[in-house]
Amino acid sequence: MSHGTWSKSKPVVSNKSETSVVSIKQSVLPSHRNTHDQCQSQSKVPNREYAKSEKRVKDDTKMKVDLKVAILDKRYPRIILTRDQVRLLEDKLVEALETGPASSVNLRFDGTDFNEGIMWLSCANEATKNWLKDRVTLFGNLWEDSQLSAVDSKNIPKRYKIRIILKDSDDESDIRNRLLRQNSGLNVKDWFMLERCIEGDDLIINYSVDEEALRSLEKLEFKVYYKLGRVTIKVLDYDKGY
Incomplete structure (x- = not known):
């Protein structure tokens, strides 16, 4: 047996x-x-x-999300942060950590990231998150017409990654204007370009778009009018967003 x-x-x-x-x-x-x-x-x-x-694991993941803060321009996505501006922000935050009054709780971070014109900071505790939000409001005008805001990552509107493949190598601004002229209601000005590359005869551009833009593309069945034909838009992360 x-x-x-x-x-x-x-x-x-x-x-x-x-x-x-x-x-x-x-x-x-x-x-x-x-x-x-x-x-x-x-x-x-x-x-x-x-x-x-x-x-x-779920609790730890939720805690990490709750402690993640996004620093961005209040007019985002129309105005986004540049890498130079993010470097300046990093310097100012380090300076504030070193010269500010001592805190009863250690101010600690788990890392930073820069993506789609937003500076992301992962805080190690609630006190650090609160300190960070207060500190950003005190920075004032770090550069001309700066309007900074620090918000919880969960309050950032969901965005989606899309891809368009074209048979030309025009400037990105010309492509946007052409899409705008031929597709009324498609607000391409708020599309954020993530990557642009050429593979053979194809120009491949990945954009980040918001919920409203995605719904506009849905009405067109994800086929936009471009020059003398239609081009298919592929959604790379329809369910997830980011």
């Missing part, structure tokens, strides 16, 4: 009393039933532990 399996015994009884048969059943069946029940109870323990572990 292989390990971990069992079958009910069928003893051959000859010239034995009914009492003997009963004693055999009583000695065999309960032991198998107990073993089976024990296997079931042991199998439930890892499931409970897995559920607890999964919950901890």
Whole structure:
């Protein structure tokens, strides 16, 4: 018999009393039933532990999201931060950490990132997040007409990544103007260019667009009018957004 399996015994009884048969059943069946029940109870323990572990992972992920702050221009996405502006912000934040009054709680960060004209900072605790938001409001005009805001990452409007492939190598501004002229209601001015590259005869451009732009593309069935034909827009992360 292989390990971990069992079958009910069928003893051959000859010239034995009914009492003997009963004693055999009583000695065999309960032991198998107990073993089976024990296997079931042991199998439930890892499931409970897995559920607890999964919950901890979800809680940790939620906490990291709650402690993530975005620094951006209040007029975003029409006006976005540049890399030079982000470097200046980094210098000012480090200076504030070093020269500001001591805090009862350590001000700590888990890292920074720059993406789509937004500076992202991952705070290590709630006190750091609150300090960061207050500090950004005190910076004032770091450069001409700066209007900075620090908000929770979850309050940033969801954006989506789309791709357009064209058979020309025109300037990006010319492409936008052409799309705007031939597709009324398509606000391409708010499209944020992520990447632009040429592969063979194809010009490939990836954009980040907001919910409104995505709905406008849906009305066109993701086929925009361009020059003397139509071009298909591919959505790269329709469900996720970012």
